[in-house]
Amino acid sequence: MIQIIDLCKSFNGQLVLDHVNLVLPKGKITVVIGKSGVGKSVLLKHIAGLLKPDAGRVLVEGRDINHLRGRELYDYKLRLAVLFQGGALFDSLTVFENIAFPLREKTRLPESEIAHRVRQRLEEMNLPPEVEYKFPDELSGGMKKRVAFARAMVQEPEIILFDEPVTGLDPPMASSVFHLIIKTHQDHGYTALVVSHDIPEVFQVADFVAMMHRGRIIAYGTPPEIQAHPDPLVQAFLHGEPDFLEA
Amino acid sequence: MVALLRRLGCWALGLVREAGGMMLFLLEGLALAFVPPFRFRRLLQEMYLIGVRSVLIILLTAAFTGMILALQGFYTLKQYGSEGALGSAVALSLIREMGPVLTALMVSARAGSAVTAEIGIMRITEQLDALDTMAVSPMQYVVMPKLLAGLITVPLLTAIFDVMGIIGGYIVGVILLGLSSGIYFSEMVRSVVPLDINGGIVKSLVFGLTIILVACYKGYYTEHGAEGVSRATNQTVVLSAVLILAWDYLLTSFFM
Numbered sequence: 001m002i003q004i005i006d007l008c009k010s011f012n013g014q015l016v017l018d019h020v021n022l023v024l025p026k027g028k029i030t031v032v033i034g035k036s037g038v039g040k041s042v043l044l045k046h047i048a049g050l051l052k053p054d055a056g057r058v059l060v061e062g063r064d065i066n067h068l069r070g071r072e073l074y075d076y077k078l079r080l081a082v083l084f085q086g087g088a089l090f091d092s093l094t095v096f097e098n099i100a101f102p103l104r105e106k107t108r109l110p111e112s113e114i115a116h117r118v119r120q121r122l123e124e125m126n127l128p129p130e131v132e133y134k135f136p137d138e139l140s141g142g143m144k145k146r147v148a149f150a151r152a153m154v155q156e157p158e159i160i161l162f163d164e165p166v167t168g169l170d171p172p173m174a175s176s177v178f179h180l181i182i183k184t185h186q187d188h189g190y191t192a193l194v195v196s197h198d199i200p201e202v203f204q205v206a207d208f209v210a211m212m213h214r215g216r217i218i219a220y221g222t223p224p225e226i227q228a229h230p231d232p233l234v235q236a237f238l239h240g241e242p243d244f245l246e247a
Numbered sequence: 248m249v250a251l252l253r254r255l256g257c258w259a260l261g262l263v264r265e266a267g268g269m270m271l272f273l274l275e276g277l278a279l280a281f282v283p284p285f286r287f288r289r290l291l292q293e294m295y296l297i298g299v300r301s302v303l304i305i306l307l308t309a310a311f312t313g314m315i316l317a318l319q320g321f322y323t324l325k326q327y328g329s330e331g332a333l334g335s336a337v338a339l340s341l342i343r344e345m346g347p348v349l350t351a352l353m354v355s356a357r358a359g360s361a362v363t364a365e366i367g368i369m370r371i372t373e374q375l376d377a378l379d380t381m382a383v384s385p386m387q388y389v390v391m392p393k394l395l396a397g398l399i400t401v402p403l404l405t406a407i408f409d410v411m412g413i414i415g416g417y418i419v420g421v422i423l424l425g426l427s428s429g430i431y432f433s434e435m436v437r438s439v440v441p442l443d444i445n446g447g448i449v450k451s452l453v454f455g456l457t458i459i460l461v462a463c464y465k466g467y468y469t470e471h472g473a474e475g476v477s478r479a480t481n482q483t484v485v486l487s488a489v490l491i492l493a494w495d496y497l498l499t500s501f502f503m
Contacts, residue, residue, distance in 0.1 A: 048380050077382035088377035091368075102381050155381070 001026045002047060002159070002191065007056035009042055016042050018215035019056070029185055029192040031202045034212035035237065040195040041085070043212070044161050047193060048082050049073070060159075078106060081152035085164040087144040089136040095122075095147050096132035102155045121150035125180060142173035146180065153184060162194040166201070174201060181205050199238055203227070211237065269464050273456070276394045276463070279387040289392040297358040297393065297459070298400025302407065308353050309346075309408040313415025316340055320416075321424050334431035335438035337416035338409075342439060342447045343502075346409040348495050351454035354401055355487040359462040362393055363483040366466025367476035375467070390463045394456065401455025402448055409447070446502040453498065454491050461487045 002024040009017040016039045024030045024047075032040050045051040046058055049065055057064045060076065068076055082088075089098050099118045103109055109117075122132060125146040136144060145165060152160055165181065166174035182205050185192060196202045203209070203223040211219040211226065211234050219226055219234045227238065320336045366389060369375050375385040413435070420426045465479040465486075 045376075048376075050376050050379060074382050077380060080380060082377065082380045084373045084377060086372055088373040090374055090377075091372075105381065105383050 001061060002193075003057075003059040004043070004047070005057045005059065007043070007046060007058065008054045009039075009046065009051065010054055016215050017046075017053070017056075020212075020215070020217055022210055022217055022220070024191055024193055025208065026191050027189050028207035029181070029194060029205055030208045030210065031194045031196060031206040032210050032212055033197055033199065033202060033237070035197060038212045039215045040197075040212055041163050044082075044163050044193060044195050047159075048080065048161055049077065078155070079158045080161070081155050081157035081159070082161045083145070083148050083152050083163065083165055085167060087136070087148035089144060089148055089151070091136050093135075094132065095127075095134050095136070095139070098136070098147060099132075099151045099154050102151065106155075117154055118150075121154045124153065124184065125150045126176070141168050142170075142176070145169065145173075145177055149177070149180060149184075153188070156188070157190060159191045160193075162192065162196075164196055165194060166196065166198055174198065178202070178205050199240070200227075213237075268468075269460060272390075272464050272467070273394070273460050275386055276390045276460075279384065279391045280395055282387065284387075286387065286392055289388065290395055293392040293396035294400050297354065297362070297396045298404060301354050301357050301400070301404055304353055304357055305350060305404050305408050306411050308349055309341075309411035310415040310418075312345055312349060312408075313337060313341065313412030313417075314419045316345070316412070317416035317419035317424075321420055321426070330426060331430045332434055332438075333416070333420045333426055334413075334433070334435035337420070338413055338435040338439050339443060341409050341412040341416075342443050344495070344499070346405050346412060347447050347450035347454055348491060350401060350405040350408045350451065351458060351491045352488060354397075354404060354455070355458045355462075355491065356484060359458045359483050359487050360480045362459060362462035363466040363469075363480045364476055366390075366463060367469035367479050370467065370469045371472055371476065385467075390467065393459050393463055397455040397459030398452060399455075401458065402451040405447060405451035442502065446498070449502075450495065450498050453494050457490050457494060458487045461490065 004020055004022040004024075007017050007020040008015070020039075020043060022030075022032075022043075032043065034040055042051065046053055047065075052066060058066065063072075065073075065076055089095075090101065093101065096115075096118055099121055100114050103114045103117060118132070119129065122129065127143065127146055127150070131139070131143065131147070136147070139147065149165075162181065166177050169177065178201055181192070181194070184190075185205075194202060194205060203226075206223050209219075209221065209223055209226040210217050211229075213233055219229045219231055221229065226234065229235065316337045317333060320333050321330055324330045324332055324336065366375075369389065375389065378385045378388055417428070417431060421428045421431050462483045465483045469475045469479045
């Protein structure tokens with residue numbers, strides 16, 4: 001279980017996270033929704049250990065990740081994978097090398113086993129075998145996301161953080177990525193945080209939904225609870241009302 | 248007046264902060280060379296990109312520099328009837344000053360800017376963050392091999408520059424202007440002492456580290472998308488050139 005307690009973060013005097021409290025239950029998918037710029041990705045980067053909070057704590061199974069050092073921090077990162085918004089594929093490496101990268105760096109598996117696992121992930125992501133020889137700039141947006149997803153999955157992580165996994169994709173491709181999240185979650189049972197503003201598609205993957213507004217969590221619950229939430233801000237966001245953008 | 252002083256103070260503080268940040272960055276980068284995994288393969292890749300791929304431009308620059316030195320030197324020395332000292336003048340100019348400085352400027356323009364752009368793009372496309380989340384230190388995987396490659400290849404490129412410059416001087420001085428080949432080389436051997444060569448090597452080591460440090464640092468802390476990468480690349484070339492010349496003055500005064 002991941003607990004975020006009173007997390008605060010400012011950039012150049014501007015408060016981005018304002019006492020955020022959130023729980024990500026073990027083995028469940030928690031989706032954080034909210035309009036652009038409310039601090040969703042900043043929250044994700046705190047859980048990934050990429051940003052240090054000004055105040056507050058991120059507890060993973062009771063241990064504050066900001067106090068982890070050396071081997072403990074290394075072990076935490078081995079349990080974690082992040083699917084970045086743009087994929088963050090290494091552009092000097094082929095698709096095969098990108099997916100094999102975490103295994104080559106962090107394990108002593110023989111090349112034959114690495115190749116087997118890479119091809120297994122490619123197949124799981126419905127990617128054709130010939131794609132393994134391509135470089136990231138030769139791939140479409142949807143393919144990049146799926147390769148990045150394959151790279152995240154090849155580490156067999158316990159926690160996966162998805163930063164806007166379908167932004168920039170056409171609706172069928174977005175649906176395909178959400179379907180892959182559901183399928184892999186069923187197969188592997190990881191704990192996930194999905195940051196997205198794709199309503200209502202994200203509800204199909206969510207066990208729990210939290211809504212952020214101006215650096216705070218203003219609503220939390222199961223998808224039906226959020227859809228029936230009494231807060232007018234939540235309803236305005238869910239229905240895409242333009243007034244919400246000014247609120 | 249107060250506003251001007253305040254702005255000056257802010258600028259000076261920013262400069263000190265940046266210098267301090269760069270020094271810590273360098274120490275961290277070099278310290279990681281002694282922490283496993285040692286990444287020899289990455290080091291070889293960077294030596295190829297920074298060193299081997301700079302060889303052609305170094306050869307061209309060196310040949311023309313040697314030829315110009317010989318041409319200018321020959322007619323100047325001829326006025327005093329000392330054209331026999333041409334070999335010595337060309338070699339000393341190249342080994343002490345022109346070789347290290349021009350090699351560094353060329354490497355900075357070719358490889359320094361490329362290093363900044365590469366790391367800057369990795370920063371803005373979150374590739375450095377991706378490394379971090381995979382428990383791979385971006386400093387060790389990306390920066391450290393480049394720093395070591397700069398430290399190793401720039402002195403070697405300087406040596407190539409010196410030799411090629413001397414050959415360029417030979418072509419103009421001996422083949423085109425008719426100076427005796429024996430005099431060209433014997434004067435060179437007589438006048439160049441180990442201190443000149445050592446000084447050139449020390450300079451090239453310092454320049455190599457400076458160029459790649461500036462390039463990595465500017466790339467690593469790139470912000471604001473493609474425009475940020477462009478600005479960082481520009482700053483790398485300008486700052487490297489200024490630092491090379493400033494270091495050159497300091498080191499020359501030390502060796503003189």
